[in-house]
Amino acid sequence: MIKEIHEQPEAFRKILSITRQSISEIAKTAWKSTPPGIFYLAGCGSSYYAAMIPAFYYQYALGLDGRAIPSSEFVWYAPGKASHSSMLIALSRSGKTSESVEAIRKAKKAKMSSVAVTSDSTSTMSKECDYNLDTGVRDEQSVVMTKTFTGSALCATLLGIEFARLRGTTAVPMHFEDELARLPADTEAVIRAVEGQSKKVAESTDATRFIYLGSGANYASCLEGALKLRETSYVASETYHTMEFRHGPFAELEKGIHVFVIVQKGRNIQEQIKILKEISATGATVVPISNDSEVLTYKDSIRMPDSIGSELAPILYMIPMQLFAYYYSVKKGRNPDEPRNLTKYVTTEITS
Ligand code: AGP
Numbered sequence: 001m002i003k004e005i006h007e008q009p010e011a012f013r014k015i016l017s018i019t020r021q022s023i024s025e026i027a028k029t030a031w032k033s034t035p036p037g038i039f040y041l042a043g044c045g046s047s048y049y050a051a052m053i054p055a056f057y058y059q060y061a062l063g064l065d066g067r068a069i070p071s072s073e074f075v076w077y078a079p080g081k082a083s084h085s086s087m088l089i090a091l092s093r094s095g096k097t098s099e100s101v102e103a104i105r106k107a108k109k110a111k112m113s114s115v116a117v118t119s120d121s122t123s124t125m126s127k128e129c130d131y132n133l134d135t136g137v138r139d140e141q142s143v144v145m146t147k148t149f150t151g152s153a154l155c156a157t158l159l160g161i162e163f164a165r166l167r168g169t170t171a172v173p174m175h176f177e178d179e180l181a182r183l184p185a186d187t188e189a190v191i192r193a194v195e196g197q198s199k200k201v202a203e204s205t206d207a208t209r210f211i212y213l214g215s216g217a218n219y220a221s222c223l224e225g226a227l228k229l230r231e232t233s234y235v236a237s238e239t240y241h242t243m244e245f246r247h248g249p250f251a252e253l254e255k256g257i258h259v260f261v262i263v264q265k266g267r268n269i270q271e272q273i274k275i276l277k278e279i280s281a282t283g284a285t286v287v288p289i290s291n292d293s294e295v296l297t298y299k300d301s302i303r304m305p306d307s308i309g310s311e312l313a314p315i316l317y318m319i320p321m322q323l324f325a326y327y328y329s330v331k332k333g334r335n336p337d338e339p340r341n342l343t344k345y346v347t348t349e350i351t352s
Contacts, residue, residue: 001142001232001336005322009187009207011137011147011301016180017152019136023155026131027162030113035167036087039064040078040112041156042071042103043091044346046145046227052220053314054156061311062160063170068220071099072321075352088114093140093148094345095123096323102350104128115159117152133159140335143344144231146322149224150315154183179309186308186316193305194320201287201300202213202242207258210237211284212321213245213275214262217314222262225321232329238349242272255283260324262317264310289320 030036039058041051048070058066069078071090079086088107092100095118104125107114116129119137126132137151158180164172179186210229212222219241226237240249242261253259259279263272269292276295280286288295291304302320329336 001144001146001326003323004140004142004147005319005326006191008147008150008319009191011151011182012187013184014136015151015158016183017102019134019155023133023158024162026115026133027159027166030087030115030131031163031166034085034113036085036163037065038079038086038088039066039160039163040074040088040107041066041068041091042074042088042100043152044097044099044265046149046224047091047093047097047100047152049220049224049227050145050153051089051156051224052150053153053217054089054160056217056220056314057157057159058160061173061176062161062164064164064167066160067157070189071097072350073102074103075099075106075350079107079112083319086110086112088112089117089159090114090124090125090129091117091152091156092123092345093119093145093207095120095125096347097345098347099350101125101128102352106352113233117155119148119151119158123294137274143339143342145334146228146229150318155316163315173311176311179311182309183312183315186312187245187319189305190308190316190319191323194302195323197302198320198323199327201302202324203326203331204300205258205285207256207285208235209257210216211245211249211257212237212239213242213259214239214317215242215267218262218264220259221314221318221321224318225260227326228322228325229328231339231342232325233332233334234340242275246278250278250282253279253282253284257284258287259284260287260289260321262313263288263295264313264317265290265292265306266310269294270322
């Protein structure tokens with residue numbers, strides 16, 4: 001796991017220099033055939049959370065109708081009748097997970113086009129889909145996903161950027177490209193800056209329960225951050241949209257609960273500072289992960305580098321959560337690479 005966390009900058013470099021060319025070809029060919037109107041972004045477990053990141057971008061930055069859905073729900077409920085101009089983009093590290101394989105089959109039956117975003121181009125999904133998007137992210141030995149999580153989210157985002165350009169109705173924000181070009185270097189800077197801090201927080205906490213708060217696409221990263229911790233340490237962890245947390249779950253707060261909050265500079269800072277104060281007043285431990293000095297006043301803060309861009313935050317802010325999960329698991333004497341009861345993928349049959 002730790003090896004793969006450190007391999008993320010290189011994985012992004014490869015995706016941006018090599019995989020991106022095939023992503024562009026896939027988009028052009030698919031667009032020429034039938035321009036999709038709705039994009040279902042599906043996956044299971046970590047791959048579903050990874051799918052939520054591009055779905056957010058499609059919807060809010062790229063002017064595309066992107067809908068994240070677990071593959072199992074897609075198999076059971078979607079798509080509806082008038083689905084011929086829809087596309088399924090199914091994310092899966094293995095390309096073999098039964099629900100995601102079945103989702104591709106269901107898309108075919110519904111005459112929807114399908115893209116499989118996988119790390120194995122010989123997999124069942126890659127063979128059965130219309131467009132095989134091989135991320136090129138190889139050799140993830142660990143059962144838990146790290147570089148394949150961020151890698152597949154990045155690939156599906158790049159696919160959306162290509163579709164947005166082909167559609168031509170919403171301009172792709174300029175800073176998107178700038179930040180993509182800087183992503184590998186920004187990732188290196190983040191690892192350098194946060195590894196020691198994440199380790200220190202992991203080693204010093206005596207919390208028994210962990211809550212992750214984030215908004216926008218950071219919410220998806222928080223879901224994955226909490227899952228990483230459950231998978232590698234078997235402790236209770238949960239996730240909420242930052243402001244949603246006040247509507248009920250707040251009642252559970254007390255000493256012994258550790259609350260991570262992702263707060264990006266410039267985004268509704270005052271409201272978020274207020275919620276951090278409210279959390280802290282209950283006795284729970286607040287751990288802001290932020291690049292805003294106004295927020296970084298808590299003992300257990302994790303400071304993100306000030307230089308990084310904000311558009312690709314869900315990928316960059318994922319890193320301290322991955323590192324925290326790793327170091328916490330090691331502290332607990334677990335093996336983060338081989339969690340009990342887990343395999344790399346699940347092949348239990350599912351029928352629609
Ligand atoms: C490994 O246990 C993952 N955390 C798990 O959620 C995995 O993402 C899921 O089982 C789907 O696997 P896939 O990406 O190979 O389809």
